[in-house]
Each structure stands twice: as C-alpha cells, then as structure tokens.
Amino acid sequence: MPNEGSFEVALRRSEATLADMNEHPEKYTMLTGDRPTGRLHLGHYFGTIKERVRIQEMGIRTNVLIADYQVITDRDTTKEIADNVFNMVVDYLACGLDPAKTMIYVHSAIPACNQLMLPFLSLVSEAELLRNPTVKAEQEASGHELTGLLLTYPVHQACDILFCKGNIVPVGRDQLPHIELTRTIARRFNKRFARKHPVFPEPVGVLTSAKLIPGLDGRKMSKSYGNAIALSMTADETAKLIRKSQTDGDRLITFDPEARPGVSALISTASVCTGRPELEIAEEIGDGGAGALKRYVTDAVNDYFAPIRARREELSKDPTYIHDVLAEGNARANEIANETLDEVRRAMGMVY
Numbered sequence: 001m002p003n004e005g006s007f008e009v010a011l012r013r014s015e016a017t018l019a020d021m022n023e024h025p026e027k028y029t030m031l032t033g034d035r036p037t038g039r040l041h042l043g044h045y046f047g048t049i050k051e052r053v054r055i056q057e058m059g060i061r062t063n064v065l066i067a068d069y070q071v072i073t074d075r076d077t078t079k080e081i082a083d084n085v086f087n088m089v090v091d092y093l094a095c096g097l098d099p100a101k102t103m104i105y106v107h108s109a110i111p112a113c114n115q116l117m118l119p120f121l122s123l124v125s126e127a128e129l130l131r132n133p134t135v136k137a138e139q140e141a142s143g144h145e146l147t148g149l150l151l152t153y154p155v156h157q158a159c160d161i162l163f164c165k166g167n168i169v170p171v172g173r174d175q176l177p178h179i180e181l182t183r184t185i186a187r188r189f190n191k192r193f194a195r196k197h198p199v200f201p202e203p204v205g206v207l208t209s210a211k212l213i214p215g216l217d218g219r220k221m222s223k224s225y226g227n228a229i230a231l232s233m234t235a236d237e238t239a240k241l242i243r244k245s246q247t248d249g250d251r252l253i254t255f256d257p258e259a260r261p262g263v264s265a266l267i268s269t270a271s272v273c274t275g276r277p278e279l280e281i282a283e284e285i286g287d288g289g290a291g292a293l294k295r296y297v298t299d300a301v302n303d304y305f306a307p308i309r310a311r312r313e314e315l316s317k318d319p320t321y322i323h324d325v326l327a328e329g330n331a332r333a334n335e336i337a338n339e340t341l342d343e344v345r346r347a348m349g350m351v352y
Ligand code: TRP
Pocket: 031, 032, 033, 034, 035, 065, 067, 070, 157, 160, 161, 169, 171, 175
C-alpha cells in the first residue's frame, strides 16, 4: 500500500487529472506562480510557462501569481522587486499569457488572501512544518536562518492556492510537499469548520511532462550560477553567454550528461528549442567540435525566442499598459479573496 503522500501517488493523481482536464475543462481552476527574484529564463519557459499558456487555451480558469512576499523567505532585501515584478508581467504577456483570460496579480496586494493565514496556521503543527524537505533544502542552499516566514511560507502558499479555490497547480516536483500541505489544510478546514458545506477543494499538483533542462554548465539552471539564458536577453547577449560556456577538449560531439555536462547541456538546450532528439543533434554536429555545436545552439535559441523577444520589446515600451494589467488582476483577485474570506468567516461563525 503506497503511502498517501508518496511521489508515486502524486504522479498517478497528476496523470488522472491531466486526462480529465481535457474532458472537463470547466471543472478546473489553475493557480500557480513565481517568485519575482529576477528575470524568467529558459528553464521557467519550457518547465512551466509554456504549459500555463496551453492550459489557458483549454478554457480552464487560469490564475498566475507573482509571489512577492516569498522573496523575503530566504533573503533580506526587496531591492529591485518593483522592477522584477514589472518585467515578470512583461515576460508572461510576451510568452502568450492573455490578461483577458488569465488573472495576473501580486499577493501582497490581496489582504483577504493573506488573512486566510490565521485560520490555516491553526490547522498545522510545528512538527509538520519542520518536516518540509523543500523548506530545509532552501534554508541550506541560502544559508539563511530559519525565520518564522521561511518555516510557514508553505501555509501562505496554501492561502495563494485556496483563496481562489484553485484545484490544479502546475508545479515542479520540489513543490509537491507544499501541495500536500495545502491538501491537508483544505481537508482539515472542511472537517473542523465546514462539515456540511465544504469551503475548499483539495488541489492536485499537476506535474508537467516537460524535461528539466540544465543550465549551460550542466548544473541546475539558476541566475546566480550565470548559466541561465533569460527571455529578456538580446540575441547577442545569448550568443555571448553560449560562447563563454564551458565544454571539454573532445572534438567529437556526443550526448553524455554524466561525463560531459557542458556539451550535453548545450545539446539539450538545442533539443527543446528545435524539438529534435538529442542524439540526432549530437550525430549531426559529429566532429564539428564545440564551436559548431555552440553556433547551432545559439541559432536554435535565438530563432525560437525571436517572436517572444520582439513582443517583449513592444510591451516594455508601454509601462502604463503593464501596470494596468496588474491593477486589473489585483482588483479581480481582491473580489475573489473577499468572497472566500466571507465564506470562511461564516463557516467559523465569525459574523457579528
Ligand atoms: N513557491 C513557488 C516557487 O518558488 C512560487 C509560488 C508561490 C507558488 N505561491 C505559489 C507556486 C502557489 C504554486 C502555487 O516557484
């Protein structure tokens, strides 16, 4: 009997939900989001943004959150946050998120969403919070102390998801502990306060089949490693970053992520952009060496992102429009959050 919280169970649930989403899009509300800590890069795009656009086009209610409060979970500054938020909206729209269909908002602007934190905190134990492997990993990676916010942000993430009654959350595997906690909170709230008329759904983490592409050096793609191609880079900046990337002395190009992380990361990058299998690309470059491979990758990336970058450029010229998109998303999110908080207050008998 697999344990309820195991990866296998989550994967099976995800697959069943993905199949049902096609049949019954009207049953679903998607909520997912990003921390505005920098520019979106290829990893974000192929890992999740593309999938969000696909879900948007299926006719599912789609909500995308810019999680500004999560920036201070493991860092001490909000320097550049306004610029990061602005550029995140630009990236979203350039990639095809359509504000007429998708609600884009920041959670710091939604008081009623944040207020759900109080009843939700009462539903989880300290031990449950301390067990969260993603929180532990983030703390270790950042070297930051375990603040109250770092420990409890997964509960805040449950507020993000449940305020709009999100029932599907496209995420990477590292976010599954948070989805599990959100399910627990929804279940406990309904059981404790809303037995007759459950208030919250138990959301499903939807794991996309997208391959995780490594950064240019084969490590996890991250701005802080300097191995990430941002959507906002120009074609020249992209070429330069690829040119600088570390390969090895073997002229014959082969795909071998273990032994040749740099060369293989370049091949994977070209593969996601062209849709061609990695082995086919490696064979075609053959003994052309790293120079030929890098030229091929540069063209693949720049061709794929040319239209997105052109839209990005256009959108950046109209900051008023970008701010309006966010203001409208925030206004709509506030309406939804106020309705949900009212329901919560009623369920808890807090109507005076
Ligand atoms: N924790 C997510 C990340 O680091 C961002 C996020 C915040 C999120 N709230 C969310 C994702 C709600 C999904 C649902 O990328």
